[in-house]
Amino acid sequence: MRRWRSALLVVVAALAASVLAACATIPREGPVTRGGPVSAQDNPFGQVDYHPLGPGDGETQAQILNGFIQAAVSPETGYQIAREFLSSSFRSQWNPDASVTVDRAALRREPQRVNSTELNLQITPSAFIDQSGNYRAADSQAPVPLRYTFVKEHGQWRISDAPSGIVIDSDQFQNVFSPHPLYFYSPDYRFLVPDLRWFPSSRTTIATRIAKALLAGPSPWLQDAVVTAFPKGTQLASGSVVVTGGAAQVALNAVAAGADEPTVNRMDEQLTESLGTSASSVTLSIGGVNQNVSGATDAVQDPPVVSSPLVLKGGKFGFLSGKSVVSLGGVADQLVALHPTAATVSANGAAAAALAGGAAYAVSAALENPVMIDTRHGLIAPAIDSRGIVWSATRDARADFAVSAGDGATASLKAAWPDARQLLSFAISRDGTRLAALIGTSDGQSHLMVAGIVRDSTGHPTRIGEPVDLGGLGLSSGISLAWSDELSVAVLGVSPQGGTAIVTQQLGGTLSDPTAGPADGTVIAAGNPSSELWVLTSGGALESPAGNGWQTTATDVEVLATQQGRS
Template identity: 30%
Template structure:
């Protein structure tokens, strides 16, 4: 029988939002999940902009130019009609995209016509990667104009596609370009926004050929040589799902490099609906996969390099009564190794991706590594005592990551090749860190920082040498939260290799679970569920299909479906913590 108080909590949640499916657990938080989590697609409505009108004023020409960039299907030919012949020849709108919430009327000054972008503006590079929000004078678009045969035309325009944010969101898809880590052992995805039209496959391949962004430093690499380009103007896709990629200016490459180029193509193009295989031509020569004379590579090629590491253990691990437990959330049993005996009392623990080894933080503050199962391998201590250690993390190399919250701020360390090393992470080291994660591919460290004005979610790129060992980290960038967006971030968990689930406070015991991309693009924010009641933590995995859980005091809630599923813990079975591997 459901408690009357729960029904009252349900009514409070429904007052916040009128849509979505609602689950009603008997204990713990009431949940409202968002039933519309798809990326907006093109509406299918065509828009053919008007050409420049006779005797149009300077301001009207600029307005017409900006309006013409919202043509559907996407094209810039109409906008180019507003330019002088010289400006039309040199205009390069493909270099970047600028989005805005609203814009001011065009104001005709003494020398230029200016337009102010309002309600937030953002910049995306030629590949579609977000390059930050615009502010200050960068919000002003300035246009020079000249008379051409008695009519005003634009002589100086920004080399960018400048469009409303709503138009951009409905016609661009959030996807990823697949590069490799410096050791070429795993793929590293880079989020991009790509126009969702018939040229989607072409744009993705062009983005790959552009290579990793300069800001990625030594976080990733591409096996396409500099200067490689599409030999044809497009990547045609046949009716039976074969994408034909013709590459030029590749030059002679080692067979392994050629194979890894194809892996990058397959991993990137598998995101396009309808593409089942890829046929690659390099400088006129068909690349032949072993055992085939048709030259087709399945888009599943190279799954062993998947950054989500889908072959990792799917078992859930947790700490209960100081012991490491494992299984499914409904049935967690102590592991058969040392950590399941109670001989070492654990405060928290993390398990390697293959599920074989655990790094445990003891109640005395030391860190011990031991097999999950029974065996002859002796446990080893890697840190005698920390001040206030957060739950560890593992990446695909079996590197263990630690964050110790000390009186003078956080210290980041990692255990590799039998040694514990410190890593200076600008913007995280020395700060007050609430929680942290490391991506399975080892390329990103994400942390929640406590600030006086509200919590911040930040990400740093981890830099590696060619053999794979860590060489440094980039300055952490804020991807959620700021002085103008004060909030409490209760916990974070991976949702995919390029996105996180974030548990944020709304008011009192009202909570929201949001999806946030690792690049911090504002257009990537998405509400997953609203909750009303006591909550403790999030449990998530980057592997598609594995459940996203919210751990409450007496139960867990599975948010993976349109209706949250309640998971009850038996008598004395409630875990202190719960996590997937990694």
């Protein structure tokens, strides 16, 4: 710990010096004058660069190993400080970008002696990050052994062999790494779709890492569900992105030369939105030619919903306003006549999916009557996507999804949920590109899983991509889920301590701590902002968060419906 405290003091001293230097220039008399604009990049506390110490003379193998792990949190100049702990022959072979293992207590672990030149470090991973920045929670707390070999050079111990990647203590992880959504498009270019990645928060390398990852394309599970404006083979011409005064200079090779105006606008938009946390603007050049960008496209980012609960109450279907219900119009009358137990409504209110009398229905304002699309046993609440297509499924996780555009024709889609026993609840992202499912697994746990939705040129879904298991939710059993924003899913379930609990899982990120939910909660829905949640109880009470508890917003509510985002 001596080395880490010393390194941290260097950071603190540098920050203090910068603040004191700034204070020394503050005038104590004279007129008030307007200062210049301040950007996020000017904030010395916005990003902290760690400056760990290199190896000291006469350090033991254990001290060298500990110093190496601490130094590897700093990516500056290609992990130069960390490489000082390595032997001259191994220094260029070590690949720190191969992976990241987040350990629950890396800085407090004592290595075990294997022989005179080898140490074994037992770590307990909480998460992993791959070379593309994809985050994955560890599915086991079983120890993972890492072996390090040592050699003496000029009388000093150095590491001559080590696993690729870096190990970081979980307490340091949130300070050293930060999440960054990369933005791609839905296939129809109507929506910007986020793909969350994690990179070291270094002011000198973060923009380059983001741009390179964006150009490399989406994560494997999103590969066929989204598209990018960048032609295959597009790379950074200079190998890096330079950010000056908040402006990112992005120079691409000539692969994209000759792109038409809409494509250039989309490339610029993808870069601007993806680099938003590290740059305030982007200047784009292709093949050495500066591009004249005419402006953002019409693509919608994080489609909003109405900030009022959508309910069936007192013979009316619509948005709750105070104690009354304002009719939705469109499909409202048809839904009321169905007496549904669950419903999801399209963004414009002209179409809906409903569960009523043990059957799933597609409801459309363009048709006089609802169309029955699924009568299988064990149906759960259906969904409707951004294209107005209705999805229906049963609790049997092995069964196909039934999808219908409401014209009477129904197609079947298979979802290969891993280790699945039950499908408890599912929902489609507001941009229509991703399917989230609450799965009861064979070990009795509830997991959140996601998959990309692959569509044909007309927008009809043709395939559900390979699912990704985001891990256990810490609930005895799941009950209901809802998309709360473009990257987060809120889950209502049964707490291991009894009663209900709510957790929020960030796709490609972390799971929130559970908060107590209302007693007997059965359905969850979300509004704007994403923290705005509603829960319907089995007794018909609509509950919303109030301080540390829940407050009854309405009673005698028959259905709490889900809204799709507005484009």
